[in-house]
Amino acid sequence: MTTRSFGSGIRRREDPRLITGKAPYTDDIKLPGMVHAAILRSPHAHANIKSIDTSAAASQPGVVAVYTGADTDGVLAGMPCAWLIPGSDLKTPEHPAIAKDRVRYVGDAVAVVVAGTRYEAEDALEHIEVEYETLGVVINPKAAAQPGAAQLHDDVENNIAFTWAVAGGDADAAFAAADVTVSDTITLPRLIANPMEPRSAVASYMAAMGELTLWSTSQNPHIARFLTSVVTGVPEHKIRVIAPEVGGGFGSKIPYYPDEAITAFCAMKLGVPVKWTETRSENYLATTQGRDHVEEVEMAATSDGTITGLRTTVYAGMGAYLSTAAPGVPTILHGLMYSGAYNIPNISGTIYGVFNNGTPVDAYRGAGRPEATTLIERLVDLTAAALDMDPAEFRRKNLIPKFENGHDVATGIIYDSGDYELTLNTCLANADYEGLRAAQAAARAEGRLVGIGMATWVEICGLGPSQVAGAVGFQGGLWESAIVRFHPTGKVNVMVGSSPHGQGEETTFAQIVSEELGVPVEDVEIIHGDTDNTPMGWGTYGSRTTVVSGGAIAFASRKIKEKSKELAAHLLEAAVEDIEYDDGRFFVRGSDDQAKTIQDIALMANVAWSMPEGMEPGLEASAFYDPPNFTYPFGTHLAVVEVNAETGHIDLQNYWAVDDCGVQINPMIVEGQVHGGVVQGVGPALWEGVVYDDNGQPLTGTMQDYALPRADLLPDINVASTTTPSPHHPLGLKGVGEAGTIAATPTVYNAVMDALRPLGVNRVDMPLTPEKVWRAINDAKNGG
Amino acid sequence: MFPSQFTYHRAASVAEAVELLNGNEGAKLLAGGHSLLPMMKLRLASPPTLVDIGQVAELKGVSADGDGVRIGALTTHAEIAGSALVQERAPVLAEAASRVGDPAVRNRGTIGGNVAHGDPQSDLPTVLTALGATINAAGQNGERGIAAADFFTGLLENALDDGEIVTSVSVPGVASGAGTAYVKFSHPASRYSVVGAAAIVSVANGVCSSASVVVGGVESTPTRAASVEAALAGSGVGADALAAAASAVSGDFQGDAMGDVYASSEYRQAMAGVYVRRALEAAVARGG
Amino acid sequence: MSVPVEITINGRVFSGEVEPRQLLVHFIRENAGLTGTKVGCDTSQCGTCTVQLDGAIAKSCTVLAVQASGSTVNTIEGLSDGVDLHPLQEAFWNKHGLQCGFCTPGMIMASEELLRNNPSPSREEIRHALEGNICRCTGYQNIVSAVEEAAGAMGGS
Incomplete structure (x- = not known):
């Protein structure tokens, strides 16, 4: 029997509970005595609160309590921003969980009702009287940064939350010397992450013990515990955060939200468990969104087709407040990637993080990198066109040549390994x-x-490397830890601090342990998502979980292997130097018929009848993995579209993806990540985008208006891969969660622009809805 | 997601439903619920009383009615799309019903609820107007038939009197040899029609002998494309002739064309020309 | 205010007094305790609440519990005993037709109706049949493959 499954597309361990409807998600949790919260949200994008009268609501049937911002004074601290970019003149205006005297976006929490049922709580919301005095509104991030724009925060001049610059080489000189320059303005629409599971929180507080338990739809329960402690004042060791089954997140379940703090606040005030679950329409107002960039960009090249420079000015909408990780998204995760897959020696970018009267913006699948890749890939196409070169040939000429262990780019980061031309x-x-x-x-x-x-x-x-995280202002570490524990019967539990929610790591992590220690994959169970029984970890986002937690699991497994060797030597009465290992068996070199299996070792270590001098009982190891560098997956995607000139409809006809995420543990899961990622990247190119009117009212407030990719609108995607291991990772992994999303938006956008090129159309704002395309075609035909 | 309180009555007959509707101020009818419940869940509608007619047997079913069909108000889109009788006598209605919403919506949404709601971006009002259907209603003063062309009176408004309910829709059979088509510019999120065009075309000796053309989604009620019909009368049915006739639709809009964040009124009107032409082409191709 | 309701869910009769405004999906989740059926939106778009109501798929967030009184409802929990899986469940597992799993119960219930009506659907037909069920994880491709495989396993081709 071989135990090896590493590298093969085995079925997922987590699926049986999901396909039978038995997996408990947060909203499925029901506690004795539980009551329900509903949150009153601002109907105005910007207004002063003149008065709030909750008395009528408080006397409605079933109502247990009504709270406003004033009730949280001295109890809840403000919502923290946890990515404080150094050298950016960052402003962090106060963000109360419940607005007190001013609301700044449609959806800002104004009051909360707790009642016996959610229906009753919703009824009572209608009886809260709020008097507002409306204020000026600004939505477009560039407009918001101009003098004279409506001001969201009194102490933030021109709404500029931060200004961050990236530079390498001498961009101005490169542009002055260029044979060809091209420029464009690219708008990345505001996007709604739309995990199918809306956010939810259940809080339970035992006053006698001072213990708070929070079930939460979080991608990172340990961060949620950390920040719950900061906001509620409950000591961290008295807080338990449980992320049960989580129905997708795509970044929108990273932040620590007012709603979780409010739910905890209610449970602590009332002494009974409280549940809050957002409706989808509420999700569209109160859950962080993505992108919202206005990018003014230009590229310089010489006449032989060599890119020499890139310059950008980017206005990144932050929404009304700085969400948990928001400042890092358009800066560290964006500007540092301006070289793309190319040798671009001279780079200069200025990024303004700008407050506007919309829902807060934070990480959304790809987070910063789709925004960077789109501008680079668009400029590459425009430059190729200006030089009358084929875009594939132009790319080939400028790609960074194959490298196996480190390549410096102008922005100051070091790519790990790459063979970009191979994917092309x-x-x-x-x-x-x-x-x-x-x-x-x-x-x-x-x-x-x-x-x-x-x-x-x-x-x-x-x-990523925690030292770097600290240097760039991230208020946490970025390592992961794992505990690998063998039971007497040789079965294994692995406890991790990250918190997968659909990515399949219960399977891929088990495959790692199986590979490292030769146990059958079905003998390994992964435990995650509960701060009480998992070690500290920073969470699941940024294509990091398999890479970073996987590294910790590999190192913990290797510690177990070393201990097992020593114990095997003792049991076989041999010197440890003479012990060999093969596929779960330890034996004295030359006599493998006398082997001790890992299961034998687990039993003997757990009963501890005969241990070597000084060896502790048990077979368990813990490892912390702090990566020495980031990883840099890469690839090439290609799409074919046909545009109907009469209607502007775009038919996405065919799509090819070739991705390199390093070593693949489970190719079936990798392929699934690419499929889903690509479709999420196609979304904003063709359909998705939040639209606000001039008063800041969202016009895309439900799933009837915000167009998500549907099964009948898409072709099958042709997926292939290459394998370039990461040189610094113990397993050669790079990560794949965001790859498709990063690549697909510019791929499809470029395809549509290529279709329209004969008409002289070079730019249409995304999403490329039929009307916008139709107008562009007509304008071009009319000489516009 | 959480409707307001209301009083619920389940009617056993049309007579009882009429009585309940008239006896309760502000009462609304509940059939499949696929027009009303979404509005109630968002609290855009909060009727004090609902009269559930979902179990009224006399409102169900499709039957032959002269050379046409009579479709009970509770007949679902899926039943209409799958009805052999409708497919034979009014295939354009079956075609439109098969394009409403999605499969689950088609299983629950009813023709009566659909026409009574009167959403201009819905599919059936357009086709029923093109077919010259009659909406049959019952009220305190008895029963009456209302021509589809007169039934839809404005945005979400209809010709029903207070306390009157739709009982069935009578659809005349399409003339032998006529070709029919319904084509739709589907909204990618809501699945409603941004523009929908229905065409019923008869051709004799290579010349259009009669045509009924109606456009939905552009104005607050279905638009009869009288200019297109006039252009087609006696015209050839080659591609150029159909295109020319279709382009006349721009003259049929009365200036109240709708627009929204997805599609402006100008765009919808322009697309009407395209979709009318496609409907004509498909109808002519299917005729004979 | 309450009205009596009796609904047979997965072969078991659930009865009780509910407010007329209670949605069927809440009856299934709260009163019957069957939480495999999910709530994903409030406008009948997403399909996570898809169940079979008297044999035909319905979005249970757009049906009142009282409307369904006297009816038969099948949910994901009724499709198999959880050990001997339905061919669709098996195929979703085999083909990696799910990631976070939240849309999966609705997807499977919609697919089951499709295969009853059309035992050998093309990929195109599968995509159209699932137009009312949104998945944000898979990009649909492996869902389509899973339905194809299940069709084969159930005797279609």
């Missing part, structure tokens, strides 16, 4: 690029608008 060549071959171009030429001759778009991308993930 593989993708072009898989798609029959020459054939596609020939077919496109034929279609164009018939007047049809067929476009081919591509993106050659690289991202920063596997976050």
Whole structure:
């Protein structure tokens, strides 16, 4: 029997409970005596609160309590921002969990009702009387940064929360010397993450013990505990945070939200368990959103097709307050990636983080990198066009050549390993690029608008070295830890501090242990999501979990192997130097018929009848893995679209992805991540985007208006991969969670622009809805 | 997600439903619930009383009615789409019903609820107007039929009197040999029609002998494309002729074209020309 | 204010007095304690609440419990005993047709109806049949493959 499953697409261990409907999510939790909270949200994007009268609401049937911001004075601290970018003149205006005298976006919490049922709580909300005095509103991030714009926070001039610069080489000189320069303004729309599970929290407080338990739809329960302690004042060791089954997050369940603090506050005040679950419409107001960039960008090149410089000015909307990780997204995770997959020696970027009267913006799948990749890949296409070069050939000429152990780019970071041209060549071959171009030429001759778009991308993930995290202002570490514990019967529990929620790590982590120690994969159970029975960890986001937790699991497993060798030597009465290991068996070199299996060792270590001198009983190891560098997955994607000139409809006809995420533990899961990531990246290119009116009222406030990718609107995606191990990771892993999302937006955008190129159209704001495309076509035809 | 309180009555007959509707101020009818409940969940509607007619047997079913069909108000979109009788006598209605919402919505949403709600971006009002259907209603003063063309009177408004309920829809059979089509520009999120076009075209000796063309989604009620019909009368049915006729639809809008964040009124009107042409092409291709 | 309701869910009769405004999905989750059926939106778009009501799929967030009184409801928990899986459950597992699992019960219930009506659907037909069920994780591709595989296992081709 072989126990090896590492590298094979075995079925997921977590699926049986999910396909049978038996997995408990937060909203499925029911505690004795539990009551329900509903939150009154501001209907105005910006207003002073003149008065709040809750008396009528308090006397409604079933109502247990009504609280306003004033009730939280001295009890709840403000909502913390946990990424304080150094050298950026960062402003962190107060963000109360419940607004006190001013609301700054539609959805800002104003009061909370607790009642016997959610229906009763909702009824009572309608009886809260709030008198507002409306104030000026600003939505567009660039407009918000101009003098004279409505001011959100009195002490934040021009709404500029921070200004951050990235520079390498001498960009101005490069532009002055360039043969060709191109420029563009790119708008990355505000996006709603839309995990299918809305956020939810259940809080229970035992006053006699001073203990708070919080069930939460969190991607990072240990951070949630840390910040719950900061906000509620309950000591960290008296708080237990449980993230049960979590139905997707995509970044929107990273932040610590007012709603969780409010739910905990209510439970502490009332002494009974309290549940709060957002409705989808509430999610569209109160859950952090993504992107919201206005990017003014330009590229310089020489006439032989060499990129020489990149300059950007980016206005990144932050929404009304700085959410937990918000400042890091358009800076560290964005500007540092301006070299992309290319040698760009001269780079200069200025990023303004700008308050605007919208829902707070924070990490959303890709977080900063789709915004960077889109601007780079768009400029690459424009530059190739200006030079009359084929975009694939232009990319090939400028790609960083293959490297195996470190490559410095102008922004100051060091890519780990890459073979970018291999993914480009593989993708072009898989798609029959020459054939596609020939077919496109034929279609164009018939007047049809067929476009081919591509993106050659690289991202920063596997976050990351904690020392670097500290240096860039992240108010935490970025290591992970794992405990690998063998039971007497040889079965294994692994406790991790990260908190997967759909990514399949209960399977891939088990595959790691199986590979390292030769136990059957089904003998390994992964425990995560509960701060009471898992070691500290910083959470699941940024394509980091398999990489960083996986590293910790590998090192803990290796500690077990070392101890097992010593114990085997003792039991076999041999010297440890003579013990060999193969696939879960320890034996004296040359006599492997006398082997001790890892299960034998687990039993003997647990009963401890005969241990070597000085060896502790038990077979358990803990390891902390702090990565020495980030990881840099990469790839090339290519799409074919046809645009209907009459209606502006875009038909996404075919899509190829070639990704390199380093070593793959489970290729089936990798492929699933790429499928889902690509579709989430196609979303903003074609359909998705929050729209506010001039008063800051969202016009895309429900799933009837905000268009999500649906099964019938998409083709199958052709997925392939290459394998370039990360040189610094114990297993060679790089991470894959965000790859598709980062690549797909520019790929599809470039394809549509390629289709429209014969008409002279070079730019249409995303999402590329039929009307916008139709207008661009008509404007071009009319000489616009 | 959490509707307000209301009083609930389940009616056993049309007569009882009419009585309950008239006896309770502000009462609303509940059939499949797929128009009303979403509004109640968002608390955009909070009727004090609901009269559930979901179990009224006399409102169910599709039957032959002369050369046409009579469709009970409680008949679901899925039942209409799957009805052999509808497919044979008014195929364009079956086609439109098969494009409403999604499969689960089609299983629950009813023709009566759909027409009574009168959403201009819904599919059936457009097709029923093109077919010259009659909406049959019952009230305190008895029963009456209202031509579809007169039934839809404004945005979410109809010609029903207070306390009157839709009991069935009578759809005349499409003339033998006529071709029909319903084509739809579907909203990617709501699945409603941004623009929907229904065409019923008869051709004799290569010339259009009659045409009924109606556009939905552009104005607050279905728009009869009288200019298109006039252009088609006696016209050939080649591609150029159909395109020319379709382009006349711009003259049929009365200036109250709707627009929203997804599609402006200008765009909807422009798309009406495209979708009318597609409907004409498909109808002509299917005729004969 | 309350009205009597009696609904047979997965073969078991659940009866009680409920407010008329109570949605079927809340009856299934709260009164019957069957939490496999989820609430994902409030506008009948997402399909996570999809159940079979008298044999036809319905979005149980857009049906009042009292409307369903006297009816038969099947939910994901009724599809198998959890050990001997339904071919669709098996295929979703085999083909990695789920990630976070939140849309999965609704997806499977919608797919079950599709395969009853059309035992051998094309990939295109599967995509259309699932247009009312949103998945944010998988990009749908492996869901389509899972339904295809289940069709084969159930005797379609």
